Amino acid sequence: MKNKPDYDVIIVGAGAAGGILGRELSDAGLSVCVLERGPMLETKDVSMDELRFPVRQNLLWATPRTGGMAWRPHSRAATERVFPRIPQLLDGWGPGGSMNHWGGASWRFEPTVFKALDVWGQIPNGAIANWPISYEDLEPYYTKFEYRIGVSGDASRMIHGPPRTLPYPLPPLEQGYATNHFAKASRDLGYKPFQMPAGIITRDYQGRNRTGYCGFCMGYECTVDAKSNTRVTEIKEALKSLNFTMLTDRYVYQITMSSPNRADGVICLDSSGKVHELTASIVIVAANTLYNSWLLLLSRNPHAPSGIGNQYGQVGKYFHQHAFFGVTGLFNERMNVHVGPSEPLMAITNYTENRFDHTGLGFVMGGFIFGAHAAGAAGQPIEFAKSIPLPEGVPSWGPLFKEFITQTFGRYYLVFALLTDPPLLTNFIDLDPQAKNQLGFPLPRLTFSWSAQLHKMHRFFYPKMAEIMQAARAQKIWGGHDVQPPWELSHPSGGTRMGEDDRVSVTDRYGKVHGVRNLFVAGNSLFPTMSAFNLTETIGALAYWQADYIKQAVFKGDLI
Numbered sequence: 001m002k003n004k005p006d007y008d009v010i011i012v013g014a015g016a017a018g019g020i021l022g023r024e025l026s027d028a029g030l031s032v033c034v035l036e037r038g039p040m041l042e043t044k045d046v047s048m049d050e051l052r053f054p055v056r057q058n059l060l061w062a063t064p065r066t067g068g069m070a071w072r073p074h075s076r077a078a079t080e081r082v083f084p085r086i087p088q089l090l091d092g093w094g095p096g097g098s099m100n101h102w103g104g105a106s107w108r109f110e111p112t113v114f115k116a117l118d119v120w121g122q123i124p125n126g127a128i129a130n131w132p133i134s135y136e137d138l139e140p141y142y143t144k145f146e147y148r149i150g151v152s153g154d155a156s157r158m159i160h161g162p163p164r165t166l167p168y169p170l171p172p173l174e175q176g177y178a179t180n181h182f183a184k185a186s187r188d189l190g191y192k193p194f195q196m197p198a199g200i201i202t203r204d205y206q207g208r209n210r211t212g213y214c215g216f217c218m219g220y221e222c223t224v225d226a227k228s229n230t231r232v233t234e235i236k237e238a239l240k241s242l243n244f245t246m247l248t249d250r251y252v253y254q255i256t257m258s259s260p261n262r263a264d265g266v267i268c269l270d271s272s273g274k275v276h277e278l279t280a281s282i283v284i285v286a287a288n289t290l291y292n293s294w295l296l297l298l299s300r301n302p303h304a305p306s307g308i309g310n311q312y313g314q315v316g317k318y319f320h321q322h323a324f325f326g327v328t329g330l331f332n333e334r335m336n337v338h339v340g341p342s343e344p345l346m347a348i349t350n351y352t353e354n355r356f357d358h359t360g361l362g363f364v365m366g367g368f369i370f371g372a373h374a375a376g377a378a379g380q381p382i383e384f385a386k387s388i389p390l391p392e393g394v395p396s397w398g399p400l401f402k403e404f405i406t407q408t409f410g411r412y413y414l415v416f417a418l419l420t421d422p423p424l425l426t427n428f429i430d431l432d433p434q435a436k437n438q439l440g441f442p443l444p445r446l447t448f449s450w451s452a453q454l455h456k457m458h459r460f461f462y463p464k465m466a467e468i469m470q471a472a473r474a475q476k477i478w479g480g481h482d483v484q485p486p487w488e489l490s491h492p493s494g495g496t497r498m499g500e501d502d503r504v505s506v507t508d509r510y511g512k513v514h515g516v517r518n519l520f521v522a523g524n525s526l527f528p529t530m531s532a533f534n535l536t537e538t539i540g541a542l543a544y545w546q547a548d549y550i551k552q553a554v555f556k557g558d559l560i
């Protein structure tokens with residue numbers, strides 16, 4: 001290693017977690033370099049172009065050159081599928097990361113999630129664990145996320161909402177016709193639906209424009225910067241500081257080490273094939289779940305022969321994710337669910353976490369129901385035709401298909417559920433022995449099957465959702481008879497679990513890799529166990545929490 005490192009801090013990945021850490025640490029006076037494999041996106045580069053964004057996935061998504069993954073159902077199977085891009089909730093590309101094309105649903109986790117093992121106990125083959133931190137630890141950082149990034153909502157209407165010190169900084173989104181329709185049907189059944197909090201600003205806020213309710217939302221970047229992401233908030237601010245350097249087109253493939261307990265920096269490639277080696281006093285890996293484990297495993301070296309942080313074989317372990325499914329209803333009147341932001345949705349949280357009696361159900365944890373959702377990302381016509389589940393008897397092409405599409409677009413909505421699948425001992429990420437990306441690096445391989453309990457959970461939720469459609473007087477109801485295939489990712493989490501015990505976790509409560517004094521991991525790969533809710537606000541809160549720890553440790557002289 002050079003005598004003086006190039007930077008105080010190197011961060012791999014400029015998404016939700018990396019963007020927040022980059023700003024916080026450079027604001028504190030540290031010299032920070034963020035390395036991002038994708039290009040710098042400008043708001044002027046984005047447009048309301050269905051083909052370009054959600055359909056062809058240009059600009060906002062990682063390319064097969066650096067992206068991709070492999071999948072197999074269990075550890076005795078060979079790789080069964082290889083994907084040049086991550087299927088379903090595709091991974092980010094460029095500053096802002098996956099938040100560039102996210103939907104904006106912005107939830108806090110419940111206090112019980114942090115004590116999951118105490119609440120549920122262990123299930124067969126399960127790896128449920130308590131978090132090494134509590135909701136109370138994170139509460140100030142949830143607030144910081146909501147105010148810095150811009151979250152709209154009305155906490156007073158959120159039944160069972162966790163305790164909070166401040167209201168949301170912005171009022172909730174206006175609801176569309178379809179959402180009000182769903183809410184009325186739910187209320188007729190005795191539920192108390194409420195507006196989901198959203199990372200979409202409803203008033204002009206900190207130099208950004210409020211939403212124009214355009215409808216080209218999830219799957220797109222916002223043309224007026226109303227959709228909150230770290231590119232238009234934290235990274236934009238950090239770029240004003242001389243302490244902050246953003247290097248795009250840098251694909252990091254190795255963390256370097258000069259002793260068993262110290263990371264020196266990283267090695268990366270640019271698109272011309274040039275290799276760059278950079279050094280830092282602190283290295284933070286914030287490359288999203290699959291690539292966090294991938295980079296630690298790929299960085300094996302004489303000081304860490306099985307991969308960094310993997311001395312007890314823990315890197316990649318306890319992968320878990322959300323299962324989802326939607327029930328579709330066709331109505332007599334126009335619903336126009338493709339109009340407006342993606343997240344002015346109403347949520348029903350009666351069956352979330354431990355809020356209901358689980359006796360005899362055969363599953364732990366829960367999910368939440370929301371409506372009215374569009375087919376595909378934002379439900380625009382081409383996406384709709386590509387993604388709408390087809391009822392029995394409707395072919396996928398030809399005149400009957402066209403007739404179905406013409407009749408249904410504008411007159412349907414979906415009721416959706418996100419379900420929590422607990423972490424299992426048998427689900428994990430490793431490096432595929434054969435499959436490679438276009439640069440020749442091994443793909444992250446997922447060994448993953450849904451838990452045995454998930455189908456029971458689905459059977460519990462499905463009739464409740466169909467009942468809402470019936471109460472809404474849908475003319476026809478279809479779909480939702482199973483959750484997505486296990487290789488279609490939805491909020492992939494785990495792999496570098498945080499915990500107190502280094503034999504069953506990869507990092508400590510601040511995301512610092514056990515045994516390496518200056519290497520951190522950020523993002524939801526740290527989660528020991530998930531909540532039913534969307535997770536990015538928790539990723540952000542954790543990043544602010546980590547940043548505070550790093551700042552204090554640096555000022556005490558512990559890290560630099």
Ligand SMILES: Cc1cc2nc3c(=O)[nH]c(=O)nc-3n(C[C@H](O)[C@H](O)[C@H](O)COP(=O)(O)OP(=O)(O)OC[C@H]3O[C@@H](n4cnc5c(N)ncnc54)[C@H](O)[C@@H]3O)c2cc1C
Binds near residue numbers: 094295536539
């Ligand atoms: C379509 C879609 C809708 C979503 N909707 C919601 C929602 O409504 N609510 C919610 O809470 N969450 C949502 N999410 C999930 C959310 O966007 C992610 O959970 C969150 O952005 C993850 O944050 P992160 O920082 O861990 O990773 P990311 O934001 O993905 O950032 C990781 C960054 O690392 C970079 N990177 C990866 N590998 C390397 C490497 N080797 N070298 C250099 N750079 C690298 C990537 O290019 C990327 O920019 C959605 C996701 C998608 C795709």
Ligand code: SF4
Binds near residue numbers: 218
């Ligand atoms: S609906 Fe609003 S937040 Fe979404 S893309 Fe359009 S203007 Fe932006």
